Amino acid sequence: MEHNIVIYNGILLTMEEGVPVIEDGFVHVRQGKIVHCGPNHSDLVENLSRHGARMIDARGGIIMPGLVNGHTHTPMSMFRGLADDLPLEVWLNEHIFPAEARDVNPESVEKWAAHSCREMLAGGITTCCDGYFLEEYAAKAMADTGIRAVAGQGVIDFPAPGVSDPCGNIDHAKAFIEKICGLSDRVRPSVFCHSPYTCSKQTLVAGKNLARDKGVLFQIHAAETRAEPGMIKENKNMSVIAYLDSLGILDPDTLLIHCVWLDEKDIDIIARRGCAVIHCPESNMKLASGVAPVPDMVSAGLTVGLGTDGCASNNDQDIFSEMGTAAKLHKAVRLDPCVMDARTCLKMATIDGAKALGLGDVTGSIRPGKAGDIIVVDTTGLHMTPMHDPYSGLVYAARASDVLWVMVDGKVRFRKNLS
Amino acid sequence: MEHNIVIYNGILLTMEEGVPVIEDGFVHVRQGKIVHCGPNHSDLVENLSRHGARMIDARGGIIMPGLVNGHTHTPMSMFRGLADDLPLEVWLNEHIFPAEARDVNPESVEKWAAHSCREMLAGGITTCCDGYFLEEYAAKAMADTGIRAVAGQGVIDFPAPGVSDPCGNIDHAKAFIEKICGLSDRVRPSVFCHSPYTCSKQTLVAGKNLARDKGVLFQIHAAETRAEPGMIKENKNMSVIAYLDSLGILDPDTLLIHCVWLDEKDIDIIARRGCAVIHCPESNMKLASGVAPVPDMVSAGLTVGLGTDGCASNNDQDIFSEMGTAAKLHKAVRLDPCVMDARTCLKMATIDGAKALGLGDVTGSIRPGKAGDIIVVDTTGLHMTPMHDPYSGLVYAARASDVLWVMVDGKVRFRKNLS
Numbered sequence: 001m002e003h004n005i006v007i008y009n010g011i012l013l014t015m016e017e018g019v020p021v022i023e024d025g026f027v028h029v030r031q032g033k034i035v036h037c038g039p040n041h042s043d044l045v046e047n048l049s050r051h052g053a054r055m056i057d058a059r060g061g062i063i064m065p066g067l068v069n070g071h072t073h074t075p076m077s078m079f080r081g082l083a084d085d086l087p088l089e090v091w092l093n094e095h096i097f098p099a100e101a102r103d104v105n106p107e108s109v110e111k112w113a114a115h116s117c118r119e120m121l122a123g124g125i126t127t128c129c130d131g132y133f134l135e136e137y138a139a140k141a142m143a144d145t146g147i148r149a150v151a152g153q154g155v156i157d158f159p160a161p162g163v164s165d166p167c168g169n170i171d172h173a174k175a176f177i178e179k180i181c182g183l184s185d186r187v188r189p190s191v192f193c194h195s196p197y198t199c200s201k202q203t204l205v206a207g208k209n210l211a212r213d214k215g216v217l218f219q220i221h222a223a224e225t226r227a228e229p230g231m232i233k234e235n236k237n238m239s240v241i242a243y244l245d246s247l248g249i250l251d252p253d254t255l256l257i258h259c260v261w262l263d264e265k266d267i268d269i270i271a272r273r274g275c276a277v278i279h280c281p282e283s284n285m286k287l288a289s290g291v292a293p294v295p296d297m298v299s300a301g302l303t304v305g306l307g308t309d310g311c312a313s314n315n316d317q318d319i320f321s322e323m324g325t326a327a328k329l330h331k332a333v334r335l336d337p338c339v340m341d342a343r344t345c346l347k348m349a350t351i352d353g354a355k356a357l358g359l360g361d362v363t364g365s366i367r368p369g370k371a372g373d374i375i376v377v378d379t380t381g382l383h384m385t386p387m388h389d390p391y392s393g394l395v396y397a398a399r400a401s402d403v404l405w406v407m408v409d410g411k412v413r414f415r416k417n418l419s
Numbered sequence: 420m421e422h423n424i425v426i427y428n429g430i431l432l433t434m435e436e437g438v439p440v441i442e443d444g445f446v447h448v449r450q451g452k453i454v455h456c457g458p459n460h461s462d463l464v465e466n467l468s469r470h471g472a473r474m475i476d477a478r479g480g481i482i483m484p485g486l487v488n489g490h491t492h493t494p495m496s497m498f499r500g501l502a503d504d505l506p507l508e509v510w511l512n513e514h515i516f517p518a519e520a521r522d523v524n525p526e527s528v529e530k531w532a533a534h535s536c537r538e539m540l541a542g543g544i545t546t547c548c549d550g551y552f553l554e555e556y557a558a559k560a561m562a563d564t565g566i567r568a569v570a571g572q573g574v575i576d577f578p579a580p581g582v583s584d585p586c587g588n589i590d591h592a593k594a595f596i597e598k599i600c601g602l603s604d605r606v607r608p609s610v611f612c613h614s615p616y617t618c619s620k621q622t623l624v625a626g627k628n629l630a631r632d633k634g635v636l637f638q639i640h641a642a643e644t645r646a647e648p649g650m651i652k653e654n655k656n657m658s659v660i661a662y663l664d665s666l667g668i669l670d671p672d673t674l675l676i677h678c679v680w681l682d683e684k685d686i687d688i689i690a691r692r693g694c695a696v697i698h699c700p701e702s703n704m705k706l707a708s709g710v711a712p713v714p715d716m717v718s719a720g721l722t723v724g725l726g727t728d729g730c731a732s733n734n735d736q737d738i739f740s741e742m743g744t745a746a747k748l749h750k751a752v753r754l755d756p757c758v759m760d761a762r763t764c765l766k767m768a769t770i771d772g773a774k775a776l777g778l779g780d781v782t783g784s785i786r787p788g789k790a791g792d793i794i795v796v797d798t799t800g801l802h803m804t805p806m807h808d809p810y811s812g813l814v815y816a817a818r819a820s821d822v823l824w825v826m827v828d829g830k831v832r833f834r835k836n837l838s
Contacts (some may be wrong), residue, residue, distance in 0.1 A: 019728035027619070080804070085746075085760035113725035119801035168825035226754065286815070315815040316802040327504075333449035335754065337644065337707035341504035357741040382538035383735040383819070385499070392500035395706070400802070401820035 005029040005410055006048050010058025010376060012037065014366040015065050015350045027054075027063060029372035033411035034050045037366050038042030049414070056405055058376045062390050065365050066080040066126025066373040066406060067319040068353030070278035071219075071257045071307025073132045074141070075109040088225070088287060092401065103163040111391055113138035114417075117145035120317050121414045123400030126373040126407075127315075128366075129255070129307070130279070131192030131219055133161040137175055143184035144414040148373060149359050152192030152219045155207050167266055170206045177214050186409065188358075190217040197231035201247060207319035208249035215380055217253055217358055219343050220244070223266070224258035225289050241266035250275050251255055255356060257307065260284055260292040266302045267293070276303040276356030279348070281325045295330050305353030306345075307314050318400045323349050327395050342395040372410030376410040378402045424448040424829055425467050429795060429810050431456065433785040434484050434769045438622040440809055446482060447472075448791035450827035456785050475824055477795045481809050484784050485545025485792040485825060487772030489697035490676045490726025492551045493560070494528040494534035499730040506704060507644070515731055522612040523580040525556045532638055534556035536564035538832045539736050542819030545826075546783075547736075547775050548674070548697070548726070549640055550611030555595055560602035564831040566697075567792060569776050570599065570609030571638045574626050576618055589625045589756075596633050603827065605779075609636040614643070615659055616650035620666060627668035636672055636777055639663070642685070643677035644708050660685035669694050674775060676726065679711040686712070686719045689761040695722040695775030698767070700744045702728030714749050714758040724772030725764075737819045742768050745816025746814050761814040791829030797821045 005028070008041070012025025014037060026045055028036040029125035051056050063248040083095035109132065120128055131152035132138055133328075142149040153176040154160060155169045163172045193199045193207040204220075211218035223240040235243040241262060244250055257278045259270070270277065279294050296418050297304050306326060308317045323345045330340045354364025363373040377394065381402055388395040406414035424447070431444025445464055447455040467473050484701070528551065539547055544677035550571035551557055561568040572595040573579060574588045576703065582591045596608040612618045612626040612631075617623050623639075630637035633661040654662040660681060663669055671694035676697045678689070698713050702719060703838065716723050725745060727736045742764045747758045772782025782792040800821055806812040825833035 001770065078805065079807075081807045081815060084773035084808070084811045084815060087756060091756070114802070115801060122801060194434055236530075282747060286756070288750040288754050289750055290754060315811065318802065321740075321743075324740075325747075328701060328744075329663055329748070329751070331707040332704035332710055332748070335707050336508070337506060337705070337711060382534060382541060382736060385534070388498075388500045389503070392503045392734065395505060396500060399737075399818050399820055401818055 003031045003410070004048055004051070004053035005056060005372065005407070006045055006064050006099045007056045007376065007405070008040065008045055008375060008393060009064035010061050010112070011379070012366070013064040015347065015392060016209065016367050025063060027366055027374060028398070029407070029410040031370050032368050034361060034368050034372055036368060054158045057266060061379050063379040064377065065350045065363065066193035066375050066408065067124045067349050068357065068364055069120055069125045069317060069319055070312055070353045070356055071280055071309055072116065072128055072130055072306035072317055073310030074130050074138050075104065075132050076112070077116045077119065078103060078108055079111040080315045082353055084286070084315070086098055086135060093387055100161065104133065104331060106134055109134040110137040110141050113141035114145055116311070116317055117141055117147045121145065122403065123318050123320065124375040124377065124403040124406055125317070125319055126375065127354065127357065127359060129219065132410035133163065139180045139183060139189070141185050143186045146186070146408050146411060148186045148371070148408055149357070150188050150217055151191045151216070152190035152196070153177070154192050154194060155199060155203060156194040157203055164212055168355055169203065170210055173207065174210055177216060187217065189214070192219040192233040195221040196235070196244060196270040197228060201234045204244070204249055205247055207310055210252070211253065217255055218249065219255045219257060222256045226261055227262065227322055237262065237341045239266050241269050245269050248277055251292045253358065258284065258292065258338060259297070260290045267296055267302070267319070270301055271300045276305065278305050278307040278356060279326060280309040280331055281308040281329050282322055283313045285325070285329070287296065287313050290331050291329060294326065295334065298344065303352050303355050304348055306348045319349050320394070320398050320400045323395045339342065342389070342391040345395050346391055374407050375386050375406040378404050422450045422469055422829070423463055423470070424791065425464055425472045426475045426477055426482050426793060426795065427459065427464055429480050429482035430708065430798070431785070432481060432809060432825050433764065434659065435784045435786050436776055439708055446785055446793060448793070448826070448829040449602045451785050451791050453785060453789050453791055455787060463814060475795070478797070480798050480815065480823055481796040483503070483794055484769045484782065484794065485794050485827065486543045486768050487548040487724060487776065487783055488539055488544045488701060488725035488727055488736060488738055489519050489775055490699055490774045491533035491547055491549055491736055493547070493549050493557050493727030494523065494551050494730045495531070495534045495729035495821050496538065497522060497527055497531040499734045501731060503705070503734070505673040507708065511567055519580065525553055528553040529556040529560050532560035533564055535730070535736055536560055536566045540564065540566055540777060540825050541822065542737050543794040543796065543822040543825055544738055544741065545737070545794065546773065546776065546778060548638065552582065555598055555827055557809035558599045558608070561606045564802045565827050567644060567782060567790070568635055568780070569607050569609045571609035571636070572596070573611050573613060573739060575613040576622055576678055578684070588622065589629055593629055596635060598765060607635065608633070609638055611638040613661060614640040615654070615688065616647060620653045623663070623668055627673070630672065636674055637668065638674045638676060640677055643676045644682045645680055645697045647680065658682065660688050664688050664692065672777065677703065677708065677718070681712055683688050686715055688719065690719045690721055690769060695724065697724045697726040699726040699728040700748050701717070701741055702732045704744070704748070706732050710748060710752050714743065714753065717763065724775035724776050738768050739813070739817050739819045742814045761808070761810040763816050765810055793827055795824040795825050
């Protein structure tokens with residue numbers, strides 16, 4: 001009975017379709033995988049306890065799948081709050097790019113990626129999708145801190161940290177994929193082409209072909225700002241999404257990040273191609289990119305996850321806060337209090353985020369056979385009391401600081417100091 | 420030297436106009452009042468320590484004025500998360516009004532107002548402006564918990580808890596003011612007329628006259644929803660603000676709450692009359708009321724504070740979260756990353772909020788002569804590191820759970836368990 005963990009005495013939200021809230025539930029994890037979950041089964045729980053299982057008392061809190069941060073740049077925590085409240089060009093050209101040229105190196109990437117992973121784990125995030133340069137060092141931090149991750153090597157047609165000659169950017173990404181295979185079962189490589197306006201048509205196609213060859217996720221920032229179509233040299237007539245589609249790079253293994261400036265036709269293309277989208281509401285707000293038409297994407301059946309974006313544009317990596325913002329922002333701009341209800345936002349932050357990253361069979365919900373990526377959220381805080389509904393409590397009142405326990409693959413990676 | 424408190428070893432943000440960040444500052448509070456503040460003065464600090472002052476080590480965190488929550492309904496924490504994501508009429512008529520009729524009584528008002536006060540204190544809020552029915556019981560909770568407050572007795576032309584016959588609503592408010600004078604120096608009475616659509620012209624004028632006679636603040640929800648002008652029986656042609664102005668009730672002692680649907684003329688009226696406004700971004704978003712033109716109000720020189728609104732429509736009382744939302748929301752809808760910079764949002768949450776409530780000489784900034792309403796915010800959390808700028812850190816990354824110490828009138832009302 002070694003390697004058994006039982007989490008009990010909590011409100012169980014499995015986030016599996018059709019499974020209701022289980023007021024007094026438990027989860028049994030064996031050798032990193034969920035083997036049993038459901039309403040409290042005292043005979044089974046007592047038997048496991050007697051046979052030496054590690055018993056985690058949720059103390060009446062919420063037992064749920066770990067959160068998924070669908071988009072971040074983990075090493076950029078080094079630039080948290082470096083410059084804010086500035087026009088995009090000033091922010092990028094006078095602050096972020098010079099700071100990157102000065103401060104980004106293998107040591108800083110590993111150090112601050114590890115910092116971000118610990119920040120995310122402490123806030124209940126068990127899976128993240130990352131993209132940056134020198135990504136092999138970020139991937140090492142992910143392996144070491146214990147988070148589950150998709151690690152994307154950045155590809156851009158400019159000299160970048162680790163790739164001084166952009167002609168080598170695709171070869172570099174290929175070498176990255178080969179290097180980090182085998183690093184950890186939890187860390188999957190990916191190709192992250194920065195954007196349609198910083199990568200040429202040739203680079204985008206080569207990046208996607210590499211991802212296809214290697215069977216990995218292809219990520220790209222797309223339709224983030226209103227100005228983006230005009231910034232793409234090779235595209236004069238099409239929307240950003242139509243342009244990407246014309247290159248043949250949209251498919252279920254392509255992840256589109258931001259998607260703020262979409263029209264109905266764009267949403268239709270994305271739906272037909274089966275791409276998933278990551279919505280980063282706080283980054284889009286802080287950088288004044290705009291408000292993505294997420295309720296329309298959801299109505300069209302797209303898989304939409306939530307992301308924090310990097311710390312230079314957010315300035316934290318807190319999915320509780322993103323859920324609350326996503327739930328409220330779209331209500332305000334549409335003058336409709338019914339859009340983006342609490343459960344929809346919680347799905348985006350868990351199972352839909354996992355599906356978006358190609359990890360829907362691995363994580364994002366609690367069901368036998370999935371990884372033991374589980375968190376416990378305290379519900380006894382003054383700001384959480386009374387709690388008439390756990391979905392509402394999690395989306396509209398809970399904070400990252402309410403997370404009590406975090407495990408990935410059944411291994412405890414964070415535990416709050418309880419007084 | 421009794422009754423001396425010294426807060427030292429922290430970054431001091433006084434929020435006084437023109438005073439820069441003091442990297443290593445201290446504040447000396449004597450008998451509840453600030454007597455000295457500025458850069459670390461080791462001789463003075465050591466001398467105070469030797470003579471028995473209570474020494475509070477800020478541990479390198481931020482020492483700043485307590486936050487001001489400019490609008491809440493403290494007893495409504497009993498309805499936190501009771502119903503969400505619903506159309507306004509369904510939410511009010513099928514959930515909130517029946518729950519109020521069933522559950523609101525002197526005991527529940529006192530109990531949940533106290534709960535809200537403790538929630539606010541723990542989140543660094545040292546002053547709140549409240550409005551509800553049976554407000555004498557809420558005021559008692561404010562006096563007992565130690566928060567500074569403006570307590571507004573609700574006035575509405577319908578039967579309400581404690582005022583079964585609305586004909587007696589003004590007399591009831593008068594009796595309330597007389598009753599709570601003397602309860603505590605920290606708790607000031609106020610008249611809270613619910614709105615222009617739930618109070619007749621006569622009630623509004625009588626409410627304002629009562630407030631004038633007694634020298635207290637007059638509060639009113641105004642221009643919250645797009646539908647509001649059409650809901651005012653006695654007004655067919657004017658904007659809500661013009662209507663209130665036509666009744667002669669706008670002056671510097673009138674506090675306008677929400678002000679989502681204002682045009683330029685309305686802002687001009689408010690500026691000329693010298694009213695202050697409380698912006699409740701998260702409530703306006705969650706209830707789909709819309710986005711208030713706050714950057715225009717600020718440009719026009721209006722005094723604008725921040726409020727959480729009650730827990731039924733937010734669902735917490737967290738001014739850190741409101742600051743972050745205010746900073747980001749207006750950038751997104753105006754596509755301008757320069758509006759609502761971090762310092763502006765922090766001013767709204769402190770000194771401007773205090774001015775809005777008529778307490779600008781008492782609280783909201785750190786300066787000799789003002790009350791010892793001071794908080795210390797931890798800056799060592801992973802989500803706060805590195806901190807390139809304290810204003811940015813507080814607005815874009817800090818959480819209510821980062822508050823370490825809270826004092827009101829020099830009395831410690833909250834202290835985080837430090838491990």
